[in-house]
Amino acid sequence: MKIDWVIVGAGFAGATLAERIATHLDKKVLVVEKRDHIGGNAYDEYDESGILVHRYGPHIFHTNLKHVWDYLSRFTRWRPYYHRVLAVVDGKKVPVPFNLNSLYALFPPGQAARLEEALIDEYGFGARVPILKLRESEKKDLRFLADYIYEKIFYGYTLKQWGLKPEELDPSVTGRVPVYISRDDRYFQDKYQAIPEHGYNQLFRRMLAHPNINVLLNTDYREIENEVKFSRMVYTGPIDAFFDYVYGKLPYRSLRFEFATLDREWFQDVGTVNYPNEFDFTRITEFKHLTGQEYSGTSIMREYPYADGDPYYPIPCPENEALYKQYRLLAEKESNITFVGRLAQYRYYNMDQVVDVALKTAEEILRGI
Known part of the structure; x- marks a missing residue:
């Protein structure tokens, strides 16, 4: 079998690039997915x-990316x-990210009002303050509040979710759920x-419905390496697995x-x-x-x-970033393979960020051909 492009993975990165290549280059694309479904x-x-x-x-x-919204x-x-989202704190359910409404749900009215005033005076109404930054405050009330939020909301959840303390993670992770100086509970x-409207599965089906695209499920791409001839590859799986863990496994x-x-x-x-x-x-x-x-x-x-099982979240910290960079250097030597996505780039991307990166990669591919 001869194919122009093989795309490994049928998530947002793979589906976006498959659709762009099939539509704008009029090339034959084979999407190879290990799981029994797309998406x-x-x-x-x-x-x-x-x-x-x-x-x-x-x-x-x-x-907030209009071009991503318009594309999807x-x-x-x-x-x-x-x-x-609510978090159970001392038996009460309070809004998270922690905001001014959370104050009044947890503390007596007088204390909550004093803490609210201190937050607004220090950071301004509408500010988003990472918890580790809030803990640096030298004001007594704010330090009390920061320690309370850290202990009751951040520490235990982070330890369970990541197996690490908040300080051991990259600030990009702990900053994802800041303290909001507002009453917006969203x-x-x-x-x-x-x-x-009809689910993600339907969205992906439509993305991959182009006549130039074929999808092969329940298949590791290595199983077809010797059977399918292709000119270019897009790889969206774990980058360390692609290189057979030559430098060790990325966590x-x-x-x-x-x-x-x-x-x-x-x-x-x-x-x-x-x-x-x-x-x-x-x-x-x-x-x-x-x-x-x-x-x-x-x-x-x-x-x-x-810790074990299918990889979901890269763990951003300096040690892991250094290991990833070793793999990235290997990836840069692969002239006909493009590495895109959360696992291939070892980045904690949101869905819109993955689509954005894939669209930009597609533009680079179109300019280079």
Whole structure:
């Protein structure tokens, strides 16, 4: 079999590049995927009760990048959705990211008002303050609050999720969920926030529906290396695996998911509830909040992070970045292979960031041919 392009992986990076190459270069593209489905970790499907569930954790699309939004909107209509998350702190459910509403949920009114005033005076209303920066404050009230938030919300969750203390991670991770000096309870504040109207699986099907694209599931690309002749490759899998771990394995965090269908209308008040300090799981997601479906029953999912298993999250820290750079040097020597995506670039990308990188890579490919 002779193919112009082989693309390893059918997630956002692979699907975007497959569509761009097939459409603008009119080239034959073979997408090779190890799993039994397209969509990568954004894959969703209807469970036995008819509720659309995200098999690899909740995926809420959010972005400020209009070109990314416009591109994906070619393949789906959207259901506007603002994700809200609560965290269980001292037996109370409070909004996260931690904000001014969280203050009043946890502290007596007088103390909450004093802390609110101190935050606004120090940082200004509407500011987003990383927890580690807040802990540097020399003001007594703010240091008390910073230590409280760190201990009750950040420390336990980070330890479970990453197997590391917050200080041991790159600031890009701890800064993803800052303290908001506002009363906005939404988990994200991006301009565009939504769920594909008919699910991610349908979105990916439309992206890969071009007649120049063929998809091969349940297949490791190494199984077909000697059977398929191709001119170029896009690789979106783990970069260390591609080079047979010649410098050792890059660390990743994995997840285990526990699903349950319940004979009740609702299980919790919002889409996701975090458990920073209790239990072995980090959070519970109830999918009807995300999909807007109306059913008498409901479906939930508990997430258990652990070190082994399929790679989900690169672990950003100086030591791992140094190891990745060794692999990147090898990748740069591969003249006909392009490495793109969270695992191939060892970056903790959001979905919109992956699409953005893939679109920019596609532009580079088009300019170079």
